[in-house]
Amino acid sequence: MNYGLTEDQQAVLSELERLIAGTAPDGHTEPEFAPYCEALDQELAQSGFLDIAREDGFGPLDAALVVECLARAPQIVEAAASALVGPALGLPVGLRPVALVEHDPLKPARFLPRAGVLLADLGDRVLQVTVDPDRVVPVDSLFAYPYGRLETLDGLETKDVADVATLRRRWRTALAAEAAGCMAGALALVVEHVKDRRAFGRPLGAFQAIQHRLAMAAETVESCKWLAFRAAWSDSEADAALAAAFAQKRIPQFAFDLHQFSGAMGLTLEFSLHLWTYRLRALSGELGGAAAQARQAALATWPEAAA
Amino acid sequence: MNDSIDRFRATARAWLEANVPAETAPRDGPEARAFTLRWQAKQAEGGWAGIAWPEDVGGRGLSVLEQIVWFEEYVRAGAPSVLSPSFVGLNHAGPTLIACGSPEQKARHLPEILRGEVLWCQGFSEPGSGSDLGSLRCRATVDGDELVVEGQKTWSSWADIGDWQELLVRSDPEARTSKALSWVIMPMDAPGITVRPIETMAGPATFSEVFYDDVRVSLDNVVGGLNNGWATAMSTLGFERGTAALALLIECVHQVDTLLADCSPRLPMLRARLAGLRAEGRSVLAMNYRFALESENAVPDASGSMIRLAFAEFAQKVSAAAVELYGIDAAQTLGERGWGYEYLHAFSETIAGGTAEIQRNIIGERVLGLPRPPR
Incomplete structure (x- = not known):
């Protein structure tokens, strides 16, 4: 059992961090709800990092490392489905961004306004829809990511993919890895804030009430991260459902705790915490939310008892 | 007693059914101002303005029980949220003037608030002073018969559409906070205000930052005495009997019933969670009713902090459960009126008006009698 990064993984992450730093938003730009970072998206598309799971000697664990690292950044890009779901379903290299939707292909999906392909989980099969951006209707949402929906599939190129289990398994792993990264990014911001901000003559972070809740938040970040990496490494349905369930269950309390210690500043667009809060809330509701994931984890782990 | 309360309820219900505006209240900007003033004016015409204010200053002077009934009916009728641009005037600045204002100040301002002619905002918090209000730095210097204000306030709700501000400034740079602050009636159109x-x-x-650059205001606008602003600001705590935000709690408790009705039996975990929230909501409501009724003829005890804390966390849990129930991409969640908005807005519940940490400190120290920690 090895929890350390290989030299190759370290090199990938360090290059990824360089790309993230190089496309970081200018601190003086106007506050925005949820800006999509085209610059980072293009860098990622060219760098091949999102195809790491297809490379010899690499696999889904490396893809999850990439997804987690990217989600720590304030920049919003579609990476999780491209890195973890696309390769498993045999999507051609470069066909991205990937939007995912459950039940109904016409439901709003995150990243759809910029997507190259939509994968719809229809229960017994996956419908792969080649997306024409002109056909996507943007959907207003407060939950970051550009959301959009299709009004009809008429005239769009579609294809049935049989392997719905793979889509769901990788989707769960992807959302767990992305949530873990979002949590880590948000926590790092708030830890810096409570070191700087003073009240009653001391830094906020000197108050035990604050230390204790941030310590619990740190435990959540670590737990989510390792569960997500384990799910990517084993690529098993039970691990994937467990990692997604755990992250989704922890998100609401985690988000409230971090905002609590950012005070009113944390409610404004001038403090970037909302960029992660929005994403976390959206992720916590995917695939039916924590309860649905937990039931799936039980079913995958104890199929006879659950039946 | 019951007969008279029943009659009161029937009267309130009839008036509300006939007068509650059909349109939804705008959330910010000039539309919010116009809507709020119109609704306040209508309540004033109907004799329902300032229900908790004493009759000698133009209020309705309702008993706490009648206020409870009014708010139950208010929510039932779908009336505009009480957490509107008129909240500070009716529930904070107005009561402060009633408690500490001069006869001239009362005569000048209270009728305007009741009749829905003006809006008030609050200028207490500063970029460096939130929970630690006593550390505020916005300066005021006496110059002849005027105060000259320099500095900045923040998180001033609806300051951009307000006419007046209850402004707390440091008017003595040397003295301890309890003797250093002044509570000032600040006209928002004074030159130098941005x-x-x-x-x-x-x-x-809905929040604004307010900057004061050499703003001059008459000393006649100081309420409760120069350098006595801390006591003036604290005076309204005695007025607050836990009814100001009661309508919000009643509404939130009702919303849980709606969520339960919408929650399919195929979602047993979520149903159980909502049922737990229903119990929690009813318990907060019971605490609030008890507190309000017992406070009618006595100084309210510190257990008000329990209600504030319990409501704040309850409201957050309800909005989180609603988003989970309907889904992040559902019509009930999306948009400015959806649960998505409520969910994000609910983050402020445990921050605004005294953070959850401050409330817990008060409960620990003043309800449980625990020793004060070092601060």
Whole structure:
């Protein structure tokens, strides 16, 4: 059992961090709800990092490392489905961004306004829809990511993919890895804030009430991260459902705790915490939310008892 | 007693059914101002303005029981949220003037508030002073018969559409806070005031920063005495009997019933969670009713902090459960009126008006009698 990064993984992450730093938003730009970072998206598309799971000697664990690292950044890009779901379903290299939707292909999906392909989980099969951006209707949402929906599939190129289990398994792993990264990014911001901000003559972070809740938040970040990496490494349905369930269950309390210690500043667009809060809330509701994931984890782990 | 309360309820219900505006209240900007003033004026015409204010200053002077009934009916009728641009005037600045204002100040301002002619905002918090209000730095210097104000306030709700501000300034740079502050009636159109709305993550720009650059205001606008602003600001705590935000709690408790009705039996975990929230909501409501009724003829005890804390966390849990129930992409969640907005807005519940940490300190020290920690 090895929890350390290989030299190759370290090199990938360090290059990824360089790309993230190089496309970081200018601190003086106007506050925005949820800006999509085209610059980072293009860098990622060219760098091949999102195809790491297809490379010899690499696999889904490396893809999850990439997804987690990217989600720590304030920049919003579609990476999780491209890195973890696309390769498993045999999507051609470069066909991205990937939007995912459950039940109904016409439901709003995150990243759809910029997507190259939509994968719809229809229960017994996956419908792969080649997306024409002109056909996507943007959907207003407060939950970051550009959301959009299709009004009809008429005239769009579609294809049935049989392997719905793979889509769901990788989707769960992807959302767990992305949530873990979002949590880590948000926590790092708030830890810096409570070191700087003073009240009653001391830094906020000197108050035990604050230390204790941030310590619990740190435990959540670590737990989510390792569960997500384990799910990517084993690529098993039970691990994937467990990692997604755990992250989704922890998100609401985690988000409230971090905002609590950012005070009113944390409610404004001038403090970037909302960029992660929005994403976390959206992720916590995917695939039916924590309860649905937990039931799936039980079913995958104890199929006879659950039946 | 019951007969008279029943009659009161019937009267309130009939008036509300006939007068509650059909349109939804705008959240910010000039539309919010116009809507709020119109609704306040209508309540004043109907004799329902300032229900908790004493009759000698133009209020309705209702008993706490009648206020409870009014708010139950208010929510039932779908009336506009009480957490509106008129909240500070009716529930904070107005009561402070009633408690500490001069006869001239009362005569000048109270009728305007009741009749829905003006809006008030609050200028207490500063970029460096939130929970630690006593550390505020916005300066005021006496110059002849005027105060000259220099500095900045923040998180001033609806300051961009307000006419007046209850402003807390440091008027003595040397003295201890309890003897250093002044509570000032600040006209928002005074030269030197700049208001900058702040966009929030939930959408509407209801907060503002306010900057004061050599702003002159008459000493006649000081309430409760120069350098006595801390006591003036604290005076309204005695007025607050736990009814100001009661309508919000009643509404939130009702919403849980709606969520339960919408929650399919195929979602047993969520149903159990909502049922737990229903119990929690009813318990907070019971605590609030008890507190309000017992406070009618006595100084309210510190257990009000329990209600404030319990409501704040309850409201957050309800909005989180609603988003989970309907889904992040559902019509009930999306948009400015959806649960998505409520969810994001609810983050402020445990921050605004005394953070959850401050409330817990008060409960620990003043309800449980625990020793004060070092601060």
